[in-house]
Each structure stands twice: as structure tokens, then as C-alpha cells.
Amino acid sequence: MISPAVVLDHVQKTYGQGAQAHTALQSVSLEVPAGEFLCLLGASGCGKSTLLHLIAGLEPPTSGSVSVPAGGAAMMFQDPALFPWLSVADNIGFPLARKGLGATAQKARVQELLAMVNLDGWGHRQPHELSGGMRQRVALARALAQDARVLLMDEPFAALDAMMRDRLHDEIERVWRETGLTIVFVTHNVREAARLADRVIVLASHPGRIAGEFSVKLPRPRRIDAPEVAQLSRTITDSLRSVLRGNDDAS
Ligand SMILES: Nc1ncnc2c1ncn2[C@@H]1O[C@H](COP(=O)(O)OP(=O)(O)OP(=O)(O)O)[C@@H](O)[C@H]1O
Numbered sequence: 001m002i003s004p005a006v007v008l009d010h011v012q013k014t015y016g017q018g019a020q021a022h023t024a025l026q027s028v029s030l031e032v033p034a035g036e037f038l039c040l041l042g043a044s045g046c047g048k049s050t051l052l053h054l055i056a057g058l059e060p061p062t063s064g065s066v067s068v069p070a071g072g073a074a075m076m077f078q079d080p081a082l083f084p085w086l087s088v089a090d091n092i093g094f095p096l097a098r099k100g101l102g103a104t105a106q107k108a109r110v111q112e113l114l115a116m117v118n119l120d121g122w123g124h125r126q127p128h129e130l131s132g133g134m135r136q137r138v139a140l141a142r143a144l145a146q147d148a149r150v151l152l153m154d155e156p157f158a159a160l161d162a163m164m165r166d167r168l169h170d171e172i173e174r175v176w177r178e179t180g181l182t183i184v185f186v187t188h189n190v191r192e193a194a195r196l197a198d199r200v201i202v203l204a205s206h207p208g209r210i211a212g213e214f215s216v217k218l219p220r221p222r223r224i225d226a227p228e229v230a231q232l233s234r235t236i237t238d239s240l241r242s243v244l245r246g247n248d249d250a251s
């Protein structure tokens with residue numbers, strides 16, 4: 001039995017108080033086995049980012065518990081949020097410098113990470129010189145520099161065109177294979193979830209809660225336009241539709 005890397009036990013998150021209170025997540029229980037590629041799928045506002053923020057420890061749950069491995073979880077945001085005044089290498093090295101790693105070791109690790117995200121030779125450039133896809137790769141390398149065993153990704157490729165997204169799917173799958181990381185990946189793109197995930201969790205809204213899950217047994221690497229990926233996407237979309245109908249009935 002593989003031990004879980006992330007465990008959420010009856011997690012509730014309520015923002016605000018009294019009449020202003022808004023429950024973003026209710027009774028979410030979830031175990032993510034070490035090494036799993038998990039996709040969280042749901043409509044806008046259903047609490048996907050909130051769930052990642054709780055796992056990242058950026059905010060506490062109102063009730064229930066969240067457990068992650070020692071060393072915590074690294075987070076990659078939808079917006080690459082690079083420091084514009086730092087070079088690519090210094091952006092990636094930022095978490096290493098904060099950990100107090102010496103200059104030589106830092107340089108060597110940054111080179112390794114640049115190679116891992118296919119940006120060899122780009123370390124001296126500034127973020128504004130890069131394409132959107134390259135910036136996301138820098139953000140990925142910076143998240144990997146935290147050396148956490150869990151990587152949280154919040155719609156990281158949503159702003160990219162389909163071809164760039166396709167390439168980055170290949171790359172994140174390779175990085176995941178090479179590192180053995182546990183990945184929790186948020187998306188509202190059903191095809192993207194079917195392309196990447198070992199397991200897809202479908203969330204419902206108002207309040208955010210787990211409405212269903214799909215284990216994805218399709219062999220890897222998968223193509224996003226493969227018939228079996230399309231077939232699975234249809235099944236998941238049907239489930240999402242009925243979840244959305246349930247939301248409408250409840251509101
Ligand atoms: N800091 C906050 N204070 C108050 N309400 C918040 C806060 N963060 C999120 N919310 C509310 O919680 C709910 C869930 O938000 P969240 O950002 O987690 O949704 P999401 O599923 O990530 O949506 P999207 O797909 O649009 O990114 C929303 O109704 C949102 O307005």
C-alpha cells in the first residue's frame with residue numbers, strides 16, 4: 001500500500017463572518033498517494049484554488065485537517081509571477097538563496113533545473129524576453145527548486161495557445177516521471193485532465209465539495225486528440241453537466 005502524500009480530512013473553509021460568511025469548501029476528504037498525478041476539475045468559483053492554498057499552507061482550514069509531507073508543498077500559480085528585475089537564473093535560484101545554499105551549489109542546481117525544463121542557455125535572460133510558455137517553464141523550475149515532494153499547479157497552462165500547452169503537457173509528464181513528485185493539478189479543461197491525470201476529481205460548487213472521481217488507466221504518454229482521451233473526456237463532461245445541473249437545482 002502506497003502511503004498518502006497529502007491527506008485532507010473533513011476540510012471546511014469559510015471566508016468572512018456572520019451575514020458575510022461564505023463557505024468555499026465543505027467536508028472535503030481526500031487522500032493523494034505519493035507519486036500520483038491528480039487533477040482537480042470544476043467550474044469557476046467552486047473552490048479549486050482555495051483547496052490548493054490550503055494544501056500549500058497559505059491559509060488554514062476553518063475546520064478539519066490538512067497534512068502534507070515534511071518540506072511542505074511547492075505551488076505554481078496560473079500567472080507565472082516572476083520577478084521582472086531578476087534574470088531567469090536568479091528567479092529559479094530565489095528559493096535556493098532563501099534556503100542559504102552557497103553560490104556554487106546554487107549555480108549548479110539552477111543549471112540542472114534549466115536543463116530539466118528545456119531552457120539551457122536562457123539563464124542570463126530577463127523574463128520579458130521570454131514567451132508565455134517559456135515563462136511558465138521558469139515558474140515550474142522555480143517551484144521545483146523548493147525541493148518539496150508535492151507540486152501544486154493552479155491552471156498553469158490556461159493562458160497558453162493549444163500547441164504550447166500540448167508541449168508543456170509532454171514536459172510536465174516527463175518532469176513528473178523523472179522526479180517521482182506527487183502533483184495536484186487544477187484545471188477546468190476536461191481534455192487536459194484526461195491527458196494528464198492518474199485520477200480526476202470533479203468538484204461541485206456552492207459550497208465546493210467532491211462530486212465524483214475517475215481513475216484514468218489509459219497508457220502514457222497520451223495524445224490529447226487520441227480517441228480514448230476524447231471518449232473519457234465525454235464521460236467526464238457528462239458527469240460535470242449533471243454536477244452543474246445539481247448546482248442549479250440547489251441555488
Ligand atoms: N480570500 C478570499 N476571501 C473571500 N472569499 C474568497 C477568497 N478566496 C476565494 N473566495 C471565494 O471562494 C470561492 C471559491 O474561490 P476559488 O478561487 O477557490 O475558486 P476556483 O474554483 O479556483 O475558481 P476559478 O476557476 O475561477 O479560478 C469563490 O466564491 C470566491 O469568491
Ligand SMILES: [Mg+2]
Pocket residue numbers: 048049050154
Ligand atoms: Mg482558481
